[in-house]
Amino acid sequence: MSENGDSDHTDKEWLEHDCIKPMRPDPKVQVVMCDGSPVTDDHKEIKDNGQQKGYVALSDEERAKGFVRPVREAYVHVGKEAPKYPLRDLTESEKARYSCVGFVRYEKYPSGSDTIGKFWTQDDLNKVGKGCGVRTVMALPLAETYARDPSFYSGTFCVGCGTHLPVDEFLWEGTEERVGS
Numbered sequence: 280m281s282e283n284g285d286s287d288h289t290d291k292e293w294l295e296h297d298c299i300k301p302m303r304p305d306p307k308v309q310v311v312m313c314d315g316s317p318v319t320d321d322h323k324e325i326k327d328n329g330q331q332k333g334y335v336a337l338s339d340e341e342r343a344k345g346f347v348r349p350v351r352e353a354y355v356h357v358g359k360e361a362p363k364y365p366l367r368d369l370t371e372s373e374k375a376r377y378s379c380v381g382f383v384r385y386e387k388y389p390s391g392s393d394t395i396g397k398f399w400t401q402d403d404l405n406k407v408g409k410g411c412g413v414r415t416v417m418a419l420p421l422a423e424t425y426a427r428d429p430s431f432y433s434g435t436f437c438v439g440c441g442t443h444l445p446v447d448e449f450l451w452e453g454t455e456e457r458v459g460s
């Protein structure tokens with residue numbers, strides 16, 4: 280039992296950082312393929328054009344429960360959002376703990392924020408403002424899934440780059456709103 284306790288503790292520490300956010304679907308929420316068919320095991324296989332074989336979405340019934348954001352079908356690849364606050368180097372204990380995930384700098388948020396701050400990797404810092412600028416349009420069931428649950432997807436496809444990238448590298452077309460927020 281104590282071994283399980285230890286691993287739970289480590290797991291929790293990891294999950295506290297927003298850059299490590301595995302998809303943990305709620306089993307009570309019904310998920311289908313984009314065309315409404317049952318979810319297939321091989322839908323994540325990548326086709327020649329870089330897209331997945333298929334994409335999952337919330338079911339019609341789930342989406343009918345109401346949207347918490349406008350339904351938007353197009354987004355633009357703009358790159359990562361720049362840090363809002365000054366970055367500092369990692370402390371020795373942070374370095375020891377996070378070197379394996381590549382964190383190099385820490386952005387401390389002002390007191391009163393919902394979260395205390397954000398760890399940055401060099402890779403993420405390199406992507407600040409470095410999107411390809413291309414607009415991607417998605418199918419309506421996917422757009423409605425974002426509108427029902429903005430954090431449903433962790434990554435999305437860019438037709439300019441021909442690959443999947445983290446949602447926070449994109450803005451909804453014509454807005455300053457980050458996809459996934």
Ligand SMILES: [Zn+2]
Pocket residue numbers: 356410411412413437438439440441
């Ligand atoms: Zn792109």
